Amino acid sequence: MAERPLTLMAVHAHPDDEATGTGGVLARYAAEGIRTVLVTCTDGACGDGPGGVKPGEDGHDPAAVAALRRKELEASCRVLGVDHLELLEYGDSGMMGWAANDAPGSFWSTPVADGAARLAELLHHYRPDVVVTYDENGFYGHPDHIQANRITMAALELAPGLTPKVYWTTAPHSAMRRFGEAMREFGADWDEPSDSTASAASAAPEGEAPAAPELPPIGLPDDQVTTWVDTHAYGSQKFDALAAHASQGENIFFLRMGKERFTDLMGTETFVRVRDTTGADLPEKDLFAGLR
Numbered sequence: 001m002a003e004r005p006l007t008l009m010a011v012h013a014h015p016d017d018e019a020t021g022t023g024g025v026l027a028r029y030a031a032e033g034i035r036t037v038l039v040t041c042t043d044g045a046c047g048d049g050p051g052g053v054k055p056g057e058d059g060h061d062p063a064a065v066a067a068l069r070r071k072e073l074e075a076s077c078r079v080l081g082v083d084h085l086e087l088l089e090y091g092d093s094g095m096m097g098w099a100a101n102d103a104p105g106s107f108w109s110t111p112v113a114d115g116a117a118r119l120a121e122l123l124h125h126y127r128p129d130v131v132v133t134y135d136e137n138g139f140y141g142h143p144d145h146i147q148a149n150r151i152t153m154a155a156l157e158l159a160p161g162l163t164p165k166v167y168w169t170t171a172p173h174s175a176m177r178r179f180g181e182a183m184r185e186f187g188a189d190w191d192e193p194s195d196s197t198a199s200a201a202s203a204a205p206e207g208e209a210p211a212a213p214e215l216p217p218i219g220l221p222d223d224q225v226t227t228w229v230d231t232h233a234y235g236s237q238k239f240d241a242l243a244a245h246a247s248q249g250e251n252i253f254f255l256r257m258g259k260e261r262f263t264d265l266m267g268t269e270t271f272v273r274v275r276d277t278t279g280a281d282l283p284e285k286d287l288f289a290g291l292r
């Protein structure tokens with residue numbers, strides 16, 4: 001069999017998610033000579049338009065937004081050293097409950113089997129040793145993130161035995177408390193999760209019981225995080241990759257904190273290992289532990 005490089009594939013929902021969730025590992029593993037493949041499932045057309053104009057407002061042209069965001073995504077990939085960018089080009093489904101959820105061509109309304117079949121072709125083509133995507137809650141309940149998890153897990157079933165290690169991105173609750181402090185400091189809305197009740201829908205003022213959760217919890221207790229990858233040395237690249245998504249800059253509060261603080265806060269990327277055939281000990285510090 002021909003020698004092939006160790007390969008990391010990250011499956012993301014929108015342009016910019018690659019930078020937020022996995023910018024550090026993409027940059028680090030590219031620097032270590034590992035081939036990196038980014039699959040972006042949607043066109044991001046529900047993102048902000050020029051000047052921060054929102055979907056449905058005058059001046060929001062979804063096709064123009066998608067075209068701009070594609071250019072930004074390509075720039076982000078250059079910063080991160082991504083070797084191959086694959087676009088599935090489904091329609092951005094918007095946030096849960098938006099009419100865009102059910103629009104023709106939206107990712108959320110696409111049968112899982114359809115997306116999985118396309119992703120399985122990419123799995124066969126690249127034969128990634130490590131695949132990374134979101135957890136079953138799409139980390140925070142965004143329909144396109146949930147769908148990315150679903151098609152990825154279904155695609156892996158269509159390509160059995162190809163990928164030794166599969167991960168979901170996560171955030172340990174200790175880090176989420178630090179995010180919360182930073183978000184308040186830098187002027188973003190945030191309610192701190194607690195270990196058992198963390199939920200975007202259940203946040204409550206301190207000392208009060210949270211409302212019944214409508215969304216599954218965000219992140220994990222620290223002792224359930226299996227994999228902690230040190231990417232501090234790549235904080236500058238991760239920051240620059242986020243900055244490449246300039247049209248969404250208003251929503252990317254991280255950019256307000258500057259590189260040093262950003263790297264301090266975001267310099268460890270964390271995952272939960274959901275498939276493994278290597279037997280590498282947990283917790284681990286390397287997505288490729290057991291493979292090299």
Ligand SMILES: [Zn+2]
Nearest residue numbers: 013014017142
């Ligand atoms: Zn996203």
